[in-house]
Amino acid sequence: MEDCTAKSPKKVIQINHEELRDHLSSLVTNTVEEVLNKVLDSEAEEMVGAARYERSASRQDYRCGSYTRKLQTKAGEVELNIPKLREQKFQTAVIERYRRRESSVEEALVEMYLAGVSTRRVADITEALWDTRVSSATVSKLNQSVYEHIEKWRNRPIEGEYPYVYLDGVSLKRSWGGTVGNVSVLIAIGVGTDGYRRVLGVVEGAKEDKSGWGGFLRHLKQRGLGGVRMFVSDACVGLVESIRDFYPEALWQRCVVHFYRNVFSYVPRGRVREVSLMLKAIHASENREAARAKAREVVKRLKEMRLASAARCVEENIEETLCYYEFPSSHWRRLRTNNPMERIIKEIRRRSRVVGAFPDGQSALMLCAARLRHISGTKWGSRRYLDMGLLREMDRKEVVEVG
DSSP: OOOTTOOOOSOSOOOOHHHHHHHHHHHHHHHHHHHHHHHHHHHHHHHHTSOTTOOOTTOOOOEEEEEEEEEEETTEEEEEEEEEESSSOOOOHHHHHHHHHHHHHHHHHHHHHHTTOOHHHHHHHHHHHHSOOOOHHHHHHHHHHHHHHHHHHHTOOOOSBOSEEEEEEEEEEEEETTEEEEEEEEEEEEEOTTSOEEEEEEEEESSSSHHHHHHHHHHHHHTTOBOOOEEEEOOOTTHHHHHHHHOTTSEEEEOHHHHHHHHHTTSOGGGHHHHHHHHHHHTTSSSHHHHHHHHHHHHHHHHHTTOHHHHHHHHHHGGGGOGGGGSOGGGHHHHSSOHHHHHHHHHHHHHHTTTOSBSSHHHHHHHHHHHHHHHHTSHHHHSOOOOTHHHHHHHHHHHHHHO
């Protein structure tokens, strides 16, 4: 009889955890690759208007092979088969999605470099991001490559027309001859005839003066900015004169929020809320004539309150804040202030805080441009901002009335 008390083996099955991990990683990567390629095929069929080898009256084009492209994803590197079409240029949302992520990585590299992180430490981080360690020399070259991409994006041609353009500048700290000074970065965003917002330009300006703004507007005009109906900005020194030089037919809308702040500088703190309600009533009027009439009432009331300087500020400058009445009423709320630009500048300041003082103006420009390039690839740039069909309809009505 067998001895039933014999000890059973402790390990019946042995698992190689390293091989299992590699197998699962490979499985996930292959699945991601398969799904993305199916999405590409589906997008191609939609553009062509028919499936492979399908006879269809709705067919708009024909497929003519494909080419491969490597793409880094969170699941690892995958190989995509990009369809080629005979008549059209194939466009895909898949590549754009990951391109935005790659842009964010580029921005992070620039930010780390400018914040004084050593190239050795950046190499450690790139290993964590890409699962590939690169040398310090390669990191330095990579930063230069990123700069080249940003410069190319910054100087790209401006296509189409932009009826509304917002202008503003952000002042950052820079090291200058052993001392810390200021450097200005000037920014322009526009709303195109399709109703979407786009970053039109970003340049370094020694300071926000006439020469700085004049150079920026010349830069935008040379790259093709046209069709501007109105600029929206604060009352920056030299900006209005520069607009007249380069875009004489465009209107200028002074940001009402900045205008209110200028008026408040002549008002005691205890009466700011009361004056604020009075000013907001002007810009809540149903048309321009009503706003002017309300402004006259506000000026009279301010004088009665013995706030002569505030009354004079309103009387002399109110007309600059009423240009938005020339456009469709549903656009007014987004045209009378420079808030869209203020939000972007707030984000730039948040990201530049880690740097402190930039080594030079070019470094400040590159980080701002990198951030703007990333923002333009997010929902900010893919969401319709205004219904520009209303502007076209308004123009048609004016033509009919004139005729």
